[in-house]
Amino acid sequence: MSRTFCSLAFALLVTVSLASAGTPLELKKGDHICLVGNALAERMQHHNYWETLLHQRFPDSELTVRNLGFPGDEPFERIRSENFGDPDQHLTHSQASVVMYFFGFNESFAGKKGLRKFSEQITRLVKETQAKDFGMGNPRVVLVSPIAFENINDPNVPDGSQQNADLAMYTAALAKVADATGATFVDVFAPSKQLFEASDEQLTYNGVHLNDVGYRKLAPLFGEALFGAGGPTEVNPQLKAEVDDKNFHWWHRYRAVNGYSIYGARGKAGSDGTYNNTDVMERERQVLDEMTVNRDKRIWSLAQGKPVSAEVDDSNTLTFINPKTNVGVPNDPNIRSGKLGSLDYLSAEEQMKLFKLHDGFAIQLVASEEEFPELANPVALNFDNQGRLWVATMQSYPHWKPKTKLDDKILIFEDHNQDGKSDECKVFAGGLHQPTGFELGNGGAYVAEQPDILFLKDTDGDGVADVRERVLFGFDSADSHHGIAAFEWGPGGNLYFQEGTFKFSQVESPYGLTRLSEAGIWHYHPKSHRFGVHANFAFANPWGHCFDRWGQNFIGDASPGNSYWAAPISGRIDHPLKHPGGSQHRRIAKIAGGDAKYKFPTFYPKRTRPLAGCAIVSSRHFPPEMQGNFLVTNCIGNRGVLNHQVREEGSGFVGKEVDPIIMCEDGNFRPVDLQIAPDGSLYIVDWHNALIGHLQHNLREPNRDHSHGRIWRVYHKTRPLLEPVEIDGQPIAKLLELLKVPEDRVRYRARRELAARNTDQVMKALNQWVEELDASDEGYEHQLLEALWMRQTHNVVDETLLQQILTAKDHRARAAGVRVLSFWLDRVGNSMALLETAISDKHPRVRLEGVRACSFLQGDDAIELALGVLEDDIDDYLQYTLDETMRRLEQ
């Protein structure tokens, strides 16, 4: 007791004098500095300027720096996947002697109302931290203010004036807490504000998150705020390279993908009789710890001007644990259940003989690992606006192994002679880790790399990405096969992507923080940087997502093989609640609310699981009777592409399975993604692996394949292929004309091209295009809808056009109009009246979209509006949507 008292008193004496005098933090030799807090901190390990200057300034202090930042973290709310470990465990692991807290940015969105809570929480956090001992005595605490909001002069993004007023308030609160508790306070708000105002270059990419230049320019100012003037300002590039390398290893340790299979519940899985996942993978994390320490020492040497060897010597680390295979053990459950393929891999030519095709169709090999060794473990495909095939590969799946080259890829395939067979493979980007999904747009590619989404861009036209920026971050990395996937542009310019169960994500944006736990679909509008949750629903791992011609979307959940119509489950409901009825809901219903036993209906009865990707047939190359069919890939229960007819019924849709497109007798055929190509044929990604399933084998199971992969193409034998449409670089007027084309994917790529063009020019051309549309054309209402979507894409509200769509003859157009309205509720003058009309529409789907839209409102008026739907008959989907909207409005 008395000892605690003494040390407390001591801490108070020392630190009070520091703070009151405004004295910079005094570092001691051998200090362990831990960075804790939101994205400002987390991203510093990817832009290592500050840390490099720190070592340059204190070369003899031999400082150990560990970044424990996590986007979205608040003092006492830091959601994590199962068994990640609490903050103290991690601070103890790193033996923190100095803890630097980065809080206040996310909290500041609560404005003045949240200030008291913030001050109290920070005070409590500082006091509790000061009283702890993580292995080097009571730690010193530093409070780092948030940076300012940069006015990036983009009408789509706030100019930051309101935000800066709030941020200044939160910065002042931190200073006050530091005074009261004896913590050190660092103001980066004021210097960053000055920096932004003085800089010609944009230093954040969205107003709130620094880009690489931003971190570089802030670094010396940060150092000065912390330690006073006189520090180095020029970063030593050689030293920074060492810091980069150190933090790379630390990142893969602390933010290891597959956490749920390392320390979470599935750590117990993958046993070979002796070693399970935890045993094998925690050893790898130990090795990474040792490698990180080896690099600390090189950093110190370099900072002290001592030479270091060219290569890092990691011979002192522990050895890896190599589990033995569980394939073919007696009574192998994966053989009995038909999950296992064959370890005797067939050549593509042999495999081709084993396909069975739907009447009238043929199959062709587009590419295989035989001619393109880079095509190992392909997982997703896409076509760019030049018509080229893009493929993401995950050779390292399920997890990069330390001491090997991290080199998963995005590939581009070119077919020079248009015979369907790829002639050339270019590596657009290597050095990636588990790119579980990607999408093209805005002149580059958005690529999933848990826990981030990268934007990769080729600026010099050589087909190789030369810009690599983390544009979205804070996604959970708990599981590489539940990672961000199924990227899809919505017709209104939102990018949708999904993550699976076990994940707890916190994503920051210029509009505030969004949390999501246990799976869902995200939406992101790149122009405005608006970010949020589209479907907050307990999926297992939703790998399929597609929109039909009228903007209705459908989601395929992989593990259970369930296909859902999305509208009822995409109203607003906020963390920790979720819409009930997902395959994982039962487990989490206590927190997420709703009926634990309820199963949200699939729109056709599932026959066999799983479902790794989906697509809607929209191609005149396919026979007329197949148009609108819903295709799903099945890589376990069947090896094929299943085929479903879909019709409207009530508010929703009903599907019926018909003859599959293809089936394959080669058990190694693992179709995981598919898409209609520019020529109207169907392309299929074949993951091609004897083993399937993340859980069924050890992450380091020796028989997991790292070399096979194939792309197939299904085409009709007698119907002509389509002439691929030119899109890339075409004039705006011509691109707009493409919005009249029947093929969904052509319009998709045209919209994607138009989204990247200058807004004023597109709007001008669009006005003219709309004016010249033929009102007697049977596609007229759909063309108007495309125009409305193009407005939404460019973030330009158009009430007149919206009104026109909302009174269209076709209910599908009206329903789509209400969906657009749901994004514009606060920007359209008479939105309540428009919703009221929608909710009394004669078609139930329009009414459902109206009720769904009400979930984005608040208050009794919204409740009254939604309840109006009960004046008509309601079906199950409508009842669900109403119940969930009411749940949100009562939240």
Place this chain on the structure above:
Amino acid sequence: MKRLIVGLALIGFFAVPGFAQEHSHGEQAADSPKVSAPKVFLDKSPRIVAYQLKRLDNQRLLMVERRTTDLKFAPVYAAILSRVGMSPQFRDEAVKALVKLQESNDVEVLLAAIGELDAEDRDQARAARQLAGMLLRLPVKLLKEQSESLLAELESDEELRRAIGAAGLITAGEENAVLARLDQEPDVQRAMLSAIALLPTVQLRDSLRDDVLAVLEQSRNKRVVRAAITALRFIPADGADTFRRLAIYVSDDGLRDAAVKTLLTISSDQRNPETCDRLVNVLVKYAEDMPPANRTSDNFIDAMQLVDQLMVKLPSGLARQFRDRLSEITVRVIRIRTVEEEMRYDVPYFAVEAGKSVQVILENHDLMPHNLVITTPDSLKEVAMLGLQVGPDKGWNGLPYVPESAKVLHASEMVAPDQQARLTFTAPSQPGEYPYVCTFPQHWYRMYGVMVVVEDLDGWLKDPVEPANPIGSNRSFVQAWTVDDLKTDLDSQLRGRSMDIGKRLFAEASCAGCHKMAGEGGVIGPELTGILERWKGDKVGVLREVLEPSHKVDAKYVMQRILTVDGRTVTGVLVEENDDVVKLLTNPESQEPTVVPQDDIEAMVPSSVSMMPKALMDQYTKDEIFELLAYLLKE
């Protein structure tokens, strides 16, 4: 927070993790600051109104504006009336309002409400029976006037509604409308038989005994026979005859369980020894044939309870033989149930043979948690006090409120509502009177019994000696008093009572533990000084408060149940609430309220059940009750 001085019993407060499954007994009209009045659009279509009302929990339903001046409020009253867990006061109010608004009558209104409930759902069936109770207590004249409606119920598709119709007709004196149809219609037979349990008076039930017997003898339909056997459970008349008649059914696999349950209700003096002998033979054989895996079912334990009781009627030597045979296959079981809302065990004492194995099953039928701790002789109070000191977290073997003490012989876990616990042990070798008690704070005043350890069990059973009261009280059960028993002629009964006696009884009956009267007493319950004024001279109303504490619960004293985000339950009376925390007195002995941060609260739900146990007056005579009432009503 000032220390609370709590003299005597009340209540089940608890702050024990893992008791989240408290009965969903609905909510109370509390002005809980957490919930604001919901807006219901009563002018909209009935479907909208019904949907909105359905979404409200009881607490918020009661906050919806309601008036008897406009028919648009009828759906609100209808919802209140048929809600599960609604307090009787609000049901009474709703019936009155609906009668007025719909220009209807009580019978129609109640039948309509019963019709809204789904008898397949346990909670809703319970609510339907409660509404049936209200119906059957209506004036006979009114029931008679509405016999057409009751007759219509007899044609319902639902068994419970047919039974309620039959019970209504019988109560109305229109029993012939039912009885005349007994010969032909099994549906009507079952309705009549099920109606027996609903009938409000013993006289009415007894009057139908011959009709029940006639059905029992004539019917070949097993379901009907089973219903008749069950109906006899509620007909106390001529138990000796019932005992003889039902004995044969114990040999029938399909009817045994029902027969055993009814036979258990017949008192020992009505059980004829020859029949007992026969039954013991059958039941011991039945026990021996029962596969070991099935020997823990409730029905089997019923049968073993019965055989244990019947052996008293056998010669000691013979009883010993059977007992030895039974001990080969099963340990002797004593089943003890808690009595809902009364805070007592249903078994005041039982005997065990020294050094023999025995199993005690504690079934908790109450709404709050209870345990059972067996102590050494004369140690009840000491153990209860020590239990209080160790509290919910630091008890012996982790058991809440159980002290580590040589005076504790055996202790069960804290049993949540609707759960049970089993204690299997060897009885002490030393004969004596070993008390058992619930050590939950303040329960020991009422909730106890005695395990009598004897050398010769069968000898003792032949001539049982009631053990001494383990807390020294010399009171015994007088009557389960109802308001109807006492309300007539109340004014004259209250005249000439003594304030001194009233004040003494106020303390003895444990009222002063929680209520303040003229400056003395506890503060857990509402102050009673000047209560008559607050009740605007309604003396019967005050009497009802004493006898039926849950009829109306003062909003300030509603027991609040907090569910925390991490799954804990904290229950108690709200002391203070602000933006950051909620403070609850979880326990009359608490020196400090339990503080729960608002951030940790998942839900805060008030309970419809009063903290005050009912049946507090059951050990007091009519005169004593009037003395107490006069004291409460003074000035």
